[in-house]
Amino acid sequence: MRCQDCKEKDSTVSMTHIINNEKVILNLCRECAAKRGFHSPLDSIPFPLANLLTGMLSPAPSSKKTAQAVGLPDLTCSQCQLTFTEFSRLGRFGCGNCYNTFREKLQGLLRKIHGSSLHRGKLPPMLSEDGNAIKEQERLQAELDRAIEAEDFERAADLRDKIKSLVNEDEAQTEKEKENV
Amino acid sequence: MFENMAKKPAGWLSEDGDESSVVLSTRIRLARNINGLNFPTSANKETRAKVVEYFKSAFEKSEFLGQGRFHLTEELDEASNSFLVERHLISPTMLERLDDAGVFIGPNEQVSIMVNEEDHLRIQAITTGLEMDKAMELASQYDNEIGRLMEYDYDSDFGFLTACPTNVGTGLRASVLIHLPGLVLTRDIDMVIQKISKMGLAVRGFYGEGTDVLGNLFQISNQTTLGKSEEDILEDIERVTRVITGDEAAARNRLREEASEQISDKIWRAFGILKYARVLSSEEVMNLLSAVRLGLAMGIIDNLSIKVINEILLLSQPAHLTKYLGQDMTTDERDIARADMVRDKLK
């Protein structure tokens, strides 16, 4: 069988990968397998979701037409100059500022990929030292009020979960401190 | 370079971890970027050099980081870079662009940090067996130290920002490498794979030239990185892994009850070939080692340690063999040298 990627060499590796319950079998030559990250059986780099992603990201034909028809300018990141259209094609950001530039469009996309659009985990060391958790709660509460007002209930639910998890963490911390006394 | 490293197994391989009869290793990877600099793939030479410079200055400033070593990949020859890939200290992706990139290797090779791979920094930690918390603790120590010395790209909504949207949030990819020969032999593996993916995790099997899974090795990892805390992500993988190790144990019991002689014949044949063969390909070694590993776990083979099996697995890879023997070889020569090495290790 020919390699599915380069369509030149014979495929010597056949790989099964399961994404969202769908079994995908790939027949590839060694070089192409390595390119996809299937280098050694012990290799741990996760399967790139890029293909899935780019498929997911391409704007529906109709919406693209509308944007062009009304002459809407494409969003462009001021730091790396990546446009949203280009991002949709590549599935990769050019810099951290892209997230800020495409913020509104990303919320739906991230929800599709991760089931959520809000981080709920570690803070970077530079932020976590000086009581940022409390400020963070206030900020989230304000965000939540805004989301409810805008009737963005998905976002509101995400925000509520996040506030809950911060409160829980806080309580756990207080408990620990009590125990230590 | 690295000839001495090749002569001994990676430091993390020398401990026995939880569930080590089924789980080979646990791996944690944290993706981090430095605020204000373009991500490596869209960065120009100057920016890439700046990233390396930032990391080097952190490395020089920090006593903690100073315990490790740092190499620029462009200063290493091809064989050395391949060696680092086989050793999982760098990824195959790194080989595509070696300029203005580097790798930090911590004590015992338990932690490595790739500088300018897909993200500015990729902190990786590995432990033997199923040891999620231990691996995470290791990676976090480095993450916290570096995060004090440079400002990470972080957004209060999206968390740690990464080049690929599939890594954003925690930037955490946790995975276990798991050996499932029992489930493959009882043909329950497809069902188990379905089960894992239904639980929201990714599974990868590695297929060789035949229909058999190469070495019966599978990898379970998280699919999502955003919206869940690090603890929850690790807990999910650990819980699912324990379900699967339970399934594997049940499959091994069934084999013992229903096909005891056939299984033990398969295992001893594999051992016999490894012990006496004169020419061995790396794929063949992987498959034979799988049978021997099963034999050890089932108590059919004794007088042999899992450590030796892991060491042979590592040394069988082409670049390792080259470094181990200190000479370049053709594929045919390598197959002979590999068989020599295996016989030597099993003496």
Ligand SMILES: [Zn+2]
């Ligand atoms: Zn190909």
Ligand SMILES: [Zn+2]
């Ligand atoms: Zn950008």
